[in-house]
Amino acid sequence: MRQGISDTNETVELLRSRNITPTAPRLKLARLLCGQPQHLTAEEIYRRLNQNGTKISRASVYNNLHLFVKVGLLRTLNINPALTIYDTNLEPHHHLVDAQTGEIFDIPPDTTIPQNDQEFRFRNQTYQIESLQTMLIGRKI
Numbered sequence: 001m002r003q004g005i006s007d008t009n010e011t012v013e014l015l016r017s018r019n020i021t022p023t024a025p026r027l028k029l030a031r032l033l034c035g036q037p038q039h040l041t042a043e044e045i046y047r048r049l050n051q052n053g054t055k056i057s058r059a060s061v062y063n064n065l066h067l068f069v070k071v072g073l074l075r076t077l078n079i080n081p082a083l084t085i086y087d088t089n090l091e092p093h094h095h096l097v098d099a100q101t102g103e104i105f106d107i108p109p110d111t112t113i114p115q116n117d118q119e120f121r122f123r124n125q126t127y128q129i130e131s132l133q134t135m136l137i138g139r140k141i
C-alpha cells in the first residue's frame with residue numbers, strides 16, 4: 001500500500017481507484033494499514049481497529065481484508081500455513097523472520113541473501129540463518 005496516506009480524501013480516492021466503495025469501515029481499515037510497512041494478522045488488525053474506539057465486526061474486517069488483497073491494496077504472506085499475514089508493503093522486498101520472536105522485517109530487494117547456516121547482519125543484530133525460502137514469481141515471455 002502507498003506510504004503516508006492518512007488524509008481522508010486521499011484514502012477515499014485510493015479506494016475508488018480500485019473500484020471499492022469507500023464505506024466508513026473500509027476507510028478506517030485503509031488508514032490503519034497505510035501508515036507504515038506492517039505485517040499483521042487479521043486478528044491483530046481487528047483488535048487494533050477496536051482499540052481505537054472503532055466498532056467494526058470481525059466478519060467485516062476479514063471480508064474487507066480479502067477484498068483489499070483481491071484488488072492489490074495488500075498482499076498476503078504464508079510463512080505459517082495456519083496463519084495468514086497481511087503485508088502492507090507492496091514494493092518488491094525480502095523478509096527476515098526472527099525465529100525467537102516471530103517478528104517479520106522487510107529486507108531491501110538488493111540485499112545479498114545469505115545461505116543456510118550463514119550469518120546475516122541486520123539492524124545491529126546478527127542472525128544465524130536456519131532456513132531459507134525464496135519464491136520467484138514469473139510469467140513466460
Ligand SMILES: [Zn+2]
Nearest residue numbers: 087089095106
Ligand atoms: Zn513485507
